[in-house]
Amino acid sequence: MDVAGTENQPLKESWAVQVRILGALLVREMLTRYGRHNIGFLWLFIEPMIFTLGVTALWTAAKSVHGSDLPIVAFALTGYSSVLLWRNMPGRCIGALWANLGLMYHRNIKVLDIYAARILLEFGGATISFAMLSVLFIAIGWLEPPEDILKVAGGWLLLAWLGGAAATYLGALSHESELVEKLWHPFSYLLFPLSGAAFLVDALPPTAQFYALFIPTVHGTEIVREGYFGTRARAHYDLGYIIPFCMILSALALVQVRKLSRRVVPE
Amino acid sequence: MIRLRDIRKVYETRHGSKLVLDGINFDLTMGERLGVLGQNGAGKSTLIRLISGAEHPTSGAVERNISVSWPLAFGGAFQVFLTGIDNIRFISRIYNQEFEMNLAFVEEFAELGAYLKEPVRTYSSGMRARLAFAISMIIEFDCFLIDEISAVGDERFHDRCNYELFEKRADRAMIIVSHDAAYIRDHCTRWGVLHATKLELYDDFEDAYADFKELIRWKPPPGWPNVEVPTA
Numbered sequence: 001m002d003v004a005g006t007e008n009q010p011l012k013e014s015w016a017v018q019v020r021i022l023g024a025l026l027v028r029e030m031l032t033r034y035g036r037h038n039i040g041f042l043w044l045f046i047e048p049m050i051f052t053l054g055v056t057a058l059w060t061a062a063k064s065v066h067g068s069d070l071p072i073v074a075f076a077l078t079g080y081s082s083v084l085l086w087r088n089m090p091g092r093c094i095g096a097l098w099a100n101l102g103l104m105y106h107r108n109i110k111v112l113d114i115y116a117a118r119i120l121l122e123f124g125g126a127t128i129s130f131a132m133l134s135v136l137f138i139a140i141g142w143l144e145p146p147e148d149i150l151k152v153a154g155g156w157l158l159l160a161w162l163g164g165a166a167a168t169y170l171g172a173l174s175h176e177s178e179l180v181e182k183l184w185h186p187f188s189y190l191l192f193p194l195s196g197a198a199f200l201v202d203a204l205p206p207t208a209q210f211y212a213l214f215i216p217t218v219h220g221t222e223i224v225r226e227g228y229f230g231t232r233a234r235a236h237y238d239l240g241y242i243i244p245f246c247m248i249l250s251a252l253a254l255v256q257v258r259k260l261s262r263r264v265v266p267e
Numbered sequence: 268m269i270r271l272r273d274i275r276k277v278y279e280t281r282h283g284s285k286l287v288l289d290g291i292n293f294d295l296t297m298g299e300r301l302g303v304l305g306q307n308g309a310g311k312s313t314l315i316r317l318i319s320g321a322e323h324p325t326s327g328a329v330e331r332n333i334s335v336s337w338p339l340a341f342g343g344a345f346q347v348f349l350t351g352i353d354n355i356r357f358i359s360r361i362y363n364q365e366f367e368m369n370l371a372f373v374e375e376f377a378e379l380g381a382y383l384k385e386p387v388r389t390y391s392s393g394m395r396a397r398l399a400f401a402i403s404m405i406i407e408f409d410c411f412l413i414d415e416i417s418a419v420g421d422e423r424f425h426d427r428c429n430y431e432l433f434e435k436r437a438d439r440a441m442i443i444v445s446h447d448a449a450y451i452r453d454h455c456t457r458w459g460v461l462h463a464t465k466l467e468l469y470d471d472f473e474d475a476y477a478d479f480k481e482l483i484r485w486k487p488p489p490g491w492p493n494v495e496v497p498t499a
Contacts, residue, residue, distance in 0.1 A: 017363075020360060020361075020363060021361060023360065024357055024360035024361050027356075027357070027360075028346060028349070028353070028357050031349055031353055032346055032348050032349060035348075102345070104321045104322075105316075105319060105321045105337035105338065106337065106361050106362075107319075107320045107321070107335075108361060108362075109361065262323050263323075264322070265278075265316075265322055266316060266321045266322060
């Protein structure tokens with residue numbers, strides 16, 4: 001029988017266990033967060049949709065200057081959806097282990113699973129929200145269909161990787177230092193206007209462009225916009241910067257999770 | 268078989284390192300039930316967590332080639348915002364078990380009736396204990412870890428727990444920690460006393476209990492009970 005404590009099992013079985021555990025954690029997480037009242041788990045993507053619609057409306061009303069001839073709706077949708085994607089993952093993973101410490105008694109559940117479940121959930125919510133709003137805006141004619149949907153997906157996945165790695169790293173750090181939670185909020189707010197959501201790199205003066213491209217989120221957002229608008233967006237990004245950045249961050253995150261797993265004390 | 272070798276556990280605290288367990292060695296085979304006596308804070312629960320694998324020793328090794336339960340009486344990691352049924356479903360998924368069968372067992376055993384459909388946070392401590400115990404029984408572990416099970420619930424519940432554990436599962440290995448000496452005497456086959464980071468093992472309960480009493484004896488102030496209370 002497949003009970004706890006099955007160590008040294010073949011890879012195929014491990015994979016099956018992994019999928020089962022993540023599935024169970026996802027359902028548990030969704031039920032805990034959204035319950036079965038009113039629209040239940042639909043909040044998963046309704047909430048980000050409301051955010052994005054609100055920001056789109058505000059930016060449209062304010063005739064936000066973004067330095068290109070792109071329609072403001074398109075600009076807001078791609079920009080703010082990207083922000084939700086990378087910003088919510090760390091927000092949900094910080095302190096996540098404290099809320100789930102009891103689960104450490106089930107030996108099939110690892111610290112990383114707790115973070116992975118929350119990251120997947122945020123990814124799902126942000127992606128469904130982005131996709132549904134895109135379809136809606138395209139259907140009513142506010143938005144042209146994306147020129148290169150694969151590039152949109154590529155940029156989106158890159159942002160998700162960045163957000164997921166940051167979430168895992170900060171989540172694991174936050175278990176042992178309250179500073180992480182305290183500093184993440186101001187940091188994420190300050191990063192928002194710098195993240196590439198509210199400007200096109202191309203519209204910046206050359207010196208600013210140079211510095212903007214040090215901010216990792218800028219690259220992902222630029223790729224998403226290039227996929228959406230093609231040459232009209234004149235995107236600036238460097239895969240040679242953002243991919244190594246994500247790899248190093250992921251490695252740091254996994255090291256931190258490993259250290260934490262050895263030290264964690266269940267309630 | 269469960270084998271503990273040279274277990275040492277140190278917690279880093281604000282006041283420096285605290286040695287909780289040191290040089291713990293023992294083997295436990297199927298059918299054996301080890302009862303561990305110890306004061307509050309002696310490290311009983313830490314020992315249980317190390318054996319369960321939820322926590323790792325600072326040095327030494329815990330070898331298990333049988334499946335080990337989570338500490339019974341502990342909620343099996345209840346999510347208190349979820350209903351009893353959702354918690355059963357979660358545990359069933361984690362351990363790859365059939366949910367319907369488990370639900371039927373818990374309904375029968377925990378006697379919670381319609382409360383199973385309510386969030387666990389609305390349960391009393393006795394109701395939580397019933398649910399926790401019933402959920403622990405749906406997974407057939409080879410070794411059960413029992414941490415102060417006699418602390419909660421009414422007599423009927425105790426009797427049913429004892430029947431499930433010591434009659435129906437008499438062939439399993441168990442480790443029971445408690446300050447309730449009578450409980451440990453009645454249900455164990457081997458005994459241990461945990462004191463000042465060391466675990467002393469005994470084959471006879473009376474020897475263990477005598478040493479335990481001596482170790483934890485309250486030493487009254489000189490002249491007690493005729494001590495003059497100082498007046499201001």
